[in-house]
Amino acid sequence: MEKKKLSFLQIWNMSFGFLGIQMGFALQNANASRILQIFGADVHELSWFWIIAPLMGLVVQPLVGHYSDKTWGKFGRRKPYFLVGALLASIGLVLMPQADLFIAFLPALWVGAGFLMIMDASFNVAMEPFRALVGDNLRTDQRTAGFSVQTALIGFGAVIGSWLPYVLTNWFGVSNLSEEGSVPLNLILSFIIGAIILVGSILVTIFTTKEYSPEELEQIEAELAKDEIVEKIEEEKKSGLLDIFEDFKKMPLTMKQLSLVQFFSWFGLFGMWVFSVPAIAQHIYGLPVSDSSSETYQNAGDWVGILFGVYNLVSAIFAFTLPYIAKKIGRKKTHSISLIIGGIGLISIYFMPNEDWLILSMIGIGIAWASILAMPYAILAGSINPKKMGVYMGIFNFFIVIPQIINALIGGLLVKNLYNDHAIFALVTSGISFLIAALLVTVVKDVDDKTSESIVNKK
8 A cells, every 4th residue: 555646736735724824924923023012022122022932832843743643533633733723823813913902911012922922832733733744645756746835835825924914004094003002903903814814724624635544554654664764663652752752862864964954044034033123124214223113113014024925925936846946956955055045135135225125135035935844844754754754743843943942042132232233133144044054954865865866776
């Protein structure tokens, strides 16, 4: 028995929930710093509040990955996690920008940070089971295509989420102004719409996608038992929660090498998400550091949403070309070149004369973002035990969240003490981090590529 080859439509439906998940992420990434500043956070404090997000990923994703590996019931293996995560995340989306409603109990800044924690933890509950589902359902020769379709849907969802506040204001006349200490109506409505689309897109995947049963997977794995990456089935059946630590120690060489690439990639991304609004408001719009309530600041925040939408749109389009490029030059070289282009894009923000030129910077960032979301996972999937797909995808998330935690701890200190509250230099640092990641890709061992080469040589 072997896995069935899925059609494009089946792969699309299987990944469709990512549209809603990434729409929620996009609303968070483009607007969380802005909302926290409205509620009273200083520029150098932003990264400290953002630390909640990667901490949730560090704790939640490996646990969810482990338990989703062990789950099988009426609703399937991964699907229950999609649905619960989506419902909880939608609550966080609705309530975070309205944290000032709870001011009688706690300061709005702390309430907003709390809902950010709930929202991000819930995104994490849904995220890794989705990535594991691609590994569960797709054959090796379809994985690059599967992760690329996933990346495209992530891009489309992020474009919608990033552009929504600007569209509501400039196309439908929804105000982007409010009283000091309150979030504008265009942001509140954007987050509510994002919550509705999140739940709806998850339901599409749940109702259109069939999962392999444990019995079917065991039959498939029996065929692969001669491969080094597959461990004895009986040993896997005995594994428990504490075995996550044992799995961590036994992670494949490819995963260890990719961990360094992921570290510098996500260190750079976190800096961009946290500091783009204050950096562009200060460096491009010429606003003082303390300004977080003027009309110009709100316009700058809306424009950052447009820019984030641009890089996500580029990502969605570029994702469709990734399988073809990778087939021609290899996945490692594809990822390295993409990261170089993204690093140059981030650094170029410092030199752009006005806000319109920043679109060019975002094109480069979009190319890197597409590759970051697809290539590491496509390389990783071929190196790990299929029965451990969920837990290893969760463990792999360590190397996404740890660099974000480190950036959260030191990023604000760098901005305050080294950059003198000029957040633009945090974006330059992010660009340099991308370039380091590009260099590290070159030493990664791509198991699937090596296997293909050995097959060709035998023939």
